[in-house]
Amino acid sequence: MLSYILRRIVATLPVMAIVALFVFSLLYIAPGDPAVVIAGDQASPEDVERIRQSLGLDRPFLVQFGGWVWRILHGDLGTSIFTNLPVSAMIGQRLGPTLSLMIVTLLLTIVVAVPLGVVAAWKAGSLIDRVIMGFAVFGFSLPVFVVGYILAYIFALELEWLPVQGYTPLTQGFWPWLENLILPAIALGCVYIALVARITRAAMLEVLQQDYIRTARAKGLGQGGILFIHALKNAAVPIVTVIGIGIALLIGGAVVTESVFAIPGLGRLTIDAILRRDYPVIQGIVLLFSFVYVLVNLMIDVIYTLVDPRIRY
Amino acid sequence: MSEALLSIDDLHVAFSTRRGMVEAVRGVTLTVEKGEMLGLVGESGSGKSVTGFATTRLLDAAGRVTGGKILFRGQDVTKLRGDDLRQLQGAAMSMIFQNPRAALNPIRAIGLQIADAILTHKRISKEAARGEALDLLRAVQIREPEARMNAYPHELSGGMCQRVMIAIAISCNPALLIADEPTTGLDVTTQKVVMDLLADIAAARGMATILITHDLGLAARYCRRIAVMERGRIVEEASPRSLFSAPQHAYTRRLVAASPTATSRIEDLVTEEDRERYATVVSKPRAELVHGTPPLLEVRKLAKRFDQGSAAVADFSMTMAGGESVGLVGESGSGKSTTSRMICRLIDPSEGDIVFDGHSIGYVASRDFHRSRLRKDIQMVFQDPNESLNPRFTAFDCIAHPLLRLGGMRAGEALRERVEECAVRVGLPLDLLPRFPHQLSGGQKARVGIARAIACRPRLLVLDEPTAALDVSVQAVVLQLLDRLRRENDIALLFVSHDLNVVRMLCDRTIVLRNGGIVEQGESRALFDNPKTDYTRKLVEAIPHIETGEMLAAAL
Structure with missing residues (x-):
């Protein structure tokens, strides 16, 4: 198992290299000369030239790329053109809120969506099934910001149960931290819950038709044992896959959600960086998200082997 | 009580x-x-x-x-x-x-x-x-x-x-x-x-x-x-x-x-009332093989090794004449399906050669064989008629597809005629042609599978357990159909099965496989009546025959 994980980590290196090359090329693909942008509207051509030289933008592409990779490997993601702060420090500051939001959303999704899907499959065709699936369609069709504002209006402004917006770090207590994340997590999780519930239902329906479920019934097993011991684990592979893919969805959704709820996370940083054409920051964030995604994929593959003894590498 | x-x-x-x-x-x-x-x-x-x-x-x-x-x-x-x-x-x-x-x-x-x-x-x-x-x-x-x-x-x-x-x-x-x-x-x-x-x-x-x-x-x-x-x-x-x-x-x-019983022939498999029609087919004498005709199929020292482990098939050689039927029997894991798939050119042999009608085809990569003009001469009927028909194709599409791909035909009147001709040949009512597989019975699906295989007028038909999923009465009809195709259209049959009763009835010769090697081969009736190896004897004895003769004797 350990050697398998090691081999998979090695196998991700080329992927990361291609991602890095792509991220670095952003600077050249995107329209506009970064030196001109940084220098601002009133700069003279000499100023622009000076900035270009100081950033090394005048050197050949491969030399620039080599130097960039070398610095990243040493933990240096460069310096923000706009704030002059190190990119790694800027990302570090914003990582906590985004990570918190994603983890809470992920847990909420699994806890809500999987049981909903199981129940829908068990009672397929019944009223409960239709209500759950109706909710899923609803959750699917509403954009994150609409759900976000509606939730904020009802639960924060009218009922005053939860804060309207903002973020409190975990170091200041568990409840204050969670309190601020509940509404954003529900808003962000809506689509995700709908997706996972649907997939869970479909996977369970397929498994519940299998012969070994009939065997389990023939043995006299109770409904709970059949659904959760025999069926759900067999349905796990597609469910785990979709939960994993959904993490990419979360990254995109986090950008919008953080704007709605004024959470000082990576999403906000990304928008700001794009608007300012702060290339080092954009590169750093994209690289980080790619890395997270590759890591999540690796974890999914490892979970496959734990769930299904027939999968061997 | x-x-x-x-x-x-x-x-x-x-x-x-x-x-x-x-x-x-x-x-x-x-x-x-x-x-x-x-x-x-x-x-x-x-x-x-x-x-x-x-x-x-x-x-x-x-x-x-x-x-x-x-x-x-x-x-x-x-x-x-x-x-x-x-x-x-x-x-x-x-x-x-x-x-x-x-x-x-x-x-x-x-x-x-x-x-x-x-x-x-x-x-x-x-x-x-x-x-x-x-x-x-x-x-x-x-x-x-x-x-x-x-x-x-x-x-x-x-x-x-x-x-x-x-x-x-x-x-x-x-x-x-x-x-x-x-x-x-x-x-x-x-x-x-x-x-x-x-x-x-x-x-x-x-x-x-x-x-x-x-x-x-x-x-x-x-x-x-x-x-x-x-x-x-x-x-x-x-x-x-x-x-x-x-x-x-x-x-x-x-x-x-x-x-089927230990002594029954294909023509015995229906009740006396239905026997007439088929008997006339069987009674027609077959054209004698002209001595010295080259064989239709010659397999030389065929071997297959999968990635790791021992050989699935080793040193397998056989010949078949046109219109001959040969049975390939053995337990699961004996290599009979692997062999048949190599002969069909669906998988590549590790060693050895396959010569079909004088052309060496063993070295043509299986993924390129569909371009060979011999592809239409070697066709296959698969085990499970439920699984081997595309659920989104109607019976007509299933039979027409090889004609479009291999027969060089275009959609039109000629195609329709040929498809209907094939359907009639296998006894499939024409009004069933627009149906999808799930709207057909097991026996009807088996007929579609056979009609598809004979659509391009092949000379060799490889059948992998074609009756294993069928009821006995349907099996009897399918066996008679296959026998007629062989007699009337001179199609050679390579019949892979674990059902020895069926092989004994349908095949002139039988090859017994075990662990990828040939254990015994010979004329079917002689081989089953008088097996030479213990393995074949064990196989023959395990068949749950209906011992009618013995039963009748006991009853008298």
């Missing part, structure tokens, strides 16, 4: 489908005495399995008992609910199924699966349940039971999986065991071992058994009493002896006729 263990009284079961309610069981009345083994025989759709599922309360959600009673120890099973039902299932009454590998949870160790059943019904510790599970594995004669406790179903053979299923079924000492096609799909030798084991266990524990099967020979070998079902009703109930010597009902007569 003492009270029977199980008495089913005028049972009706209906399924709700899109086209309304369909009655699958229409008034079955049946009794099973303590410790008795009853055979419940019928073809697919006769309602025999549904009767079994209704008794163990395992009907699909769509199925419902609409009338009658099922009294088990005086208690009406159809009225049980909740805990009362669970106390019955797996404890007093249990069931084993067809296709044992699918019936076991693929991702749960078999020891746990046996223990699940024990823990559901007995208040004992997990360790004690594990101990009992181990004892059960010993009881069903699984070698190295300690090591097998942690094995998963995919690591075991089909026969082993069925033993595990038996272990689960007998774990709580049931009074009644319902075995639904317990050996269908297993090799003949495995089939005999599993059935012997089941019969021994049932006898030793005083367990009553209902053996549900489509195989009259199997039922005759193990049961004292056989009930024959047709279209939801029991049409005849008798001892095997009187059933075979003097079948009363027309359906039983047809079934008995269609069941």
